[in-house]
Amino acid sequence: MAHEEQVIKPLFAKGPSLGIRLLVFAVLSAVLMVIDARFETLKPLRSQMGLVLTPFYWLADVPVRVWDGATQQISSRSELMAENEKLKAEALLLQRRLQKLAALTEQNVRLRELLNSAALVDEEVLVGELIGVDPNPYTHRILIDKGEKDGVFLGQPVLDARGLMGQVVEIMPYTSRVLLLTDNTHSIPVQVNRNGLRAIAVGTGNPERLELRHVADTADIKEGDLLVSSGMGQRFPAGYPVATVKEVIHDSGQPFAIVRAVPTAALNRSRYLLLVFSDRRTPEERANDSAEAQEAADREAEQARNGEPATDAPAADAPAQESN
Amino acid sequence: MAGVQPRNGWVIWLSLALGLLLSVSPLPEFMQIGRPLWVALILTYWVLALPHRVGMTTAWILGLAQDVLFGTQLGQNALILTLITFLVLSLHQRLRMFPMWQQSMVLMVVFGLAQLVQLWLNALTGSRPPTLAFVLPALVSALLWPWICAILRGLHLRLNVN
Numbered sequence: 001m002a003h004e005e006q007v008i009k010p011l012f013a014k015g016p017s018l019g020i021r022l023l024v025f026a027v028l029s030a031v032l033m034v035i036d037a038r039f040e041t042l043k044p045l046r047s048q049m050g051l052v053l054t055p056f057y058w059l060a061d062v063p064v065r066v067w068d069g070a071t072q073q074i075s076s077r078s079e080l081m082a083e084n085e086k087l088k089a090e091a092l093l094l095q096r097r098l099q100k101l102a103a104l105t106e107q108n109v110r111l112r113e114l115l116n117s118a119a120l121v122d123e124e125v126l127v128g129e130l131i132g133v134d135p136n137p138y139t140h141r142i143l144i145d146k147g148e149k150d151g152v153f154l155g156q157p158v159l160d161a162r163g164l165m166g167q168v169v170e171i172m173p174y175t176s177r178v179l180l181l182t183d184n185t186h187s188i189p190v191q192v193n194r195n196g197l198r199a200i201a202v203g204t205g206n207p208e209r210l211e212l213r214h215v216a217d218t219a220d221i222k223e224g225d226l227l228v229s230s231g232m233g234q235r236f237p238a239g240y241p242v243a244t245v246k247e248v249i250h251d252s253g254q255p256f257a258i259v260r261a262v263p264t265a266a267l268n269r270s271r272y273l274l275l276v277f278s279d280r281r282t283p284e285e286r287a288n289d290s291a292e293a294q295e296a297a298d299r300e301a302e303q304a305r306n307g308e309p310a311t312d313a314p315a316a317d318a319p320a321q322e323s324n
Numbered sequence: 325m326a327g328v329q330p331r332n333g334w335v336i337w338l339s340l341a342l343g344l345l346l347s348v349s350p351l352p353e354f355m356q357i358g359r360p361l362w363v364a365l366i367l368t369y370w371v372l373a374l375p376h377r378v379g380m381t382t383a384w385i386l387g388l389a390q391d392v393l394f395g396t397q398l399g400q401n402a403l404i405l406t407l408i409t410f411l412v413l414s415l416h417q418r419l420r421m422f423p424m425w426q427q428s429m430v431l432m433v434v435f436g437l438a439q440l441v442q443l444w445l446n447a448l449t450g451s452r453p454p455t456l457a458f459v460l461p462a463l464v465s466a467l468l469w470p471w472i473c474a475i476l477r478g479l480h481l482r483l484n485v486n
Contacts, residue, residue, distance in 0.1 A: 018380075018413055025384050032399030037449070042398055049392040057392060061350040135348050135394060138446070153476035170395055177395050185449075268353070280438040 033256035035146035047148070048314040050172035056238055057132035057143055057175075063110035065091050089127050092272055095161040096125065103228050105238035106193055124277040126150060128158075130270070131175065138205060140166075140180035144273065152275060154237055159274045163241040164188070164229055168275070180267050181242065182207050192225050201227060201242060203262060208266045211242050218258065226259055237276060330484040335479060336378060339366050340386060346455045348393055359459050361435055363390060364408050368431065369476045371412050372419060374486065383409040398466075401444050404438050411437070424470045432466035 036042050072081055091307065132143035146152050148171045156168040159179050170177040179186055185207040191198045192214075197219060199212040215221060225245040231238025243261035250257050350381040351359060363386060367471045370378040387402030412419065419427055436459050443458050463483065479485070 004475060011341055018410060021380050022406060022410040025380055028384070029387075029399035029403035029406065032402070033397045033445075034397040046392060046398065049389075057348055060345050064350055073429075132348060133350060135445075136357075137359070141395060164472055 015208040025096075044211065046174045050175065052170065054075045054131075054143075054175050061131060063256070070288040075131065080241045088272060090128060092161050092274060096274055099159075099163065099241055100239050100265060101191060117292060126152075126277070128273050128275055130273065134177075138202070140183040140186075140205070140207060141169070142178050142180065143175055144178055144275075145175060147172050149173055149276070152176050157236045157240075159240060159276060159278045160270035162266060162273070163243070163268065164236060165265045165267060165273055169234065173219060175254075178273075180207075181210060181263055181265070182267055187213075188236060189230045190227040190240060192221055192245075193228045193241075194225055195220055197221060198230055198232065199227075199259070208262055209246075210295075211262065212245075213256075215257045215259050217257045220246060221245060221257075221259060221266060223247060226264075266267075278303045330377065332483045333377065333485070334482050335485045336370050336374070336469060339370075339476065339479070341381075343367070344386075344389060345391060347370060347390070358386060358460045358464045360468050361438075361461050362440065365465055366411065366432075366476065367405060368412050369473055371409055372416065373477070373480055375416060377415060377486075379413070380406050380409050397445070400442075402441055403445070406436050407441060408434060414470045424473070427473075428466045430467045432462055433467055435465050437463035438462075444483060 005167050032042070036046075081218055126146060128144040128146040130142055131145045132144075134141040149187040152168055152171055154168060154171060158165045158167060164181060166178050166180040166183075168176050169179040180203070181188055181201070182205065184203050186203040189198065190201045199215050199221075201210040203214050204211055211228075212221075226241055227243045227245065229236040229240045231236055241264045243263045245259060245261045247260050248257055249259075275297050291319075330479075338362065343366040346362040347359070367378065367383055369388065371383075383405040384402045387405035388398060390396075390401035390405070391398045412431075415430060415434075419430060422430065439458050439462050
């Protein structure tokens with residue numbers, strides 16, 4: 001076939017040999033990888049390219065959206081749909097408030113009379129929607145529809161209605177990537193809600209499992225314990241539910257107990273999620289601020305009582321530190 | 325090749341874009357580990373059919389697009405796709421003579437090698453799969469090859485892409 005010959009010829013006629021071209025591209029790729037991993041120079045370029053390629057995720061999701069839309073159309077009118085959407089968002093916001101309740105009750109028991117001074121800051125949140133899932137089944141990352149333009153920042157904690165989901169690891173102008181708790185490169189400092197025992201929960205690559213590292217065999221931890229974020233790494237806000245302990249294995253051959261836990265958040269099912277704008281102040285600043293607020297409140301109360309003899313202002317520092 | 329004018333190049337790009345789209349489309353959990361290497365498959369067809377149009381440069385740029393899309397290190401998928409293109413180009417003449425099933429076998433080995441390199445690169449960034457399942461996409465892709473090849477050849481001949 002003359003056509004075939006025409007096509008094959010130029011391969012041998014032009015340019016450097018295949019091996020050399022491979023070498024050039026391989027070196028180029030390696031250099032890019034190193035620069036991308038170690039330096040910040042490529043980040044802006046990357047986020048700009050992300051802007052162009054994000055519609056891909058949107059397009060890829062179209063069949064799912066069309067299907068969802070069709071089922072909704074059949075079941076209800078468009079007004080109802082809008083209202084439903086609004087209610088969902090509202091319910092999500094309310095459920096987040098409830099999440100803190102478990103931790104608060106526990107704290108209440110322990111700190112009873114000091115609690116009223118530990119003004120717990122209620123964080124601001126932003127509702128985001130899932131638009132894509134990482135195609136690599138071994139990494140647990142998702143793409144959400146909020147980005148730099150919405151004020152999302154690197155390392156921002158992400159929640160769903162039931163608990164912590166993960167943190168933002170890459171920001172593009174209108175989207176960002178979230179690393180989930182169960183990715184095997186992710187760890188989160190937690191504590192047992194029942195007794196405050198601290199540990200580190202490491203992702204396993206299994207969407208239904210976290211493992212606690214370096215928990216002593218004699219540690220007081222048992223099946224069914226709720227693990228909440230401890231706020232230790234100053235990345236995640238304290239007190240949000242992370243996981244429930246599923247099993248504790250004591251193996252005399254192992255230096256530590258094997259503790260497995262199931263994330264409370266629906267990591268692979270949630271479509272709407274919350275981005276938390278937690279307090280950016282350092283713990284010391286927060287402690288000082290709440291101590292000052294307490295002092296001011298005490299002074300006011302004293303002035304209100306006026307004639308009564310002044311009682312000592314309670315040591316405001318101690319409860320304030322507890323609030324962290 | 326001064327005599328051959330590029331014709332209907334958009335078909336190539338459209339099919340490659342479709343490959344990118346398929347590679348990020350949502351799949352049920354159990355099918356995730358066996359996700360076919362759509363981009364590699366479509367690229368392989370065009371490299372085999374039109375080596376003067378689609379070569380390593382195309383593969384590299386496409387790989388970069390994949391990197392941005394997947395959020396991997398820039399250059400990772402670029403390296404993989406370039407490697408696949410290199411192997412396909414160097415086996416080019418034999419591969420075109422082979423019957424379909426034999427092409428599939430060869431491509432399975434090529435994709436398997438690419439997946440192995442992918443595994444090493446993933447291990448460098450810390451997320452490595454614990455099992456041998458990483459070769460599964462290569463197997464699935466090899467099984468899909470005859471169909472992809474037939475569909476693209478149909479398009480190729482009908483639209484007279486050159």
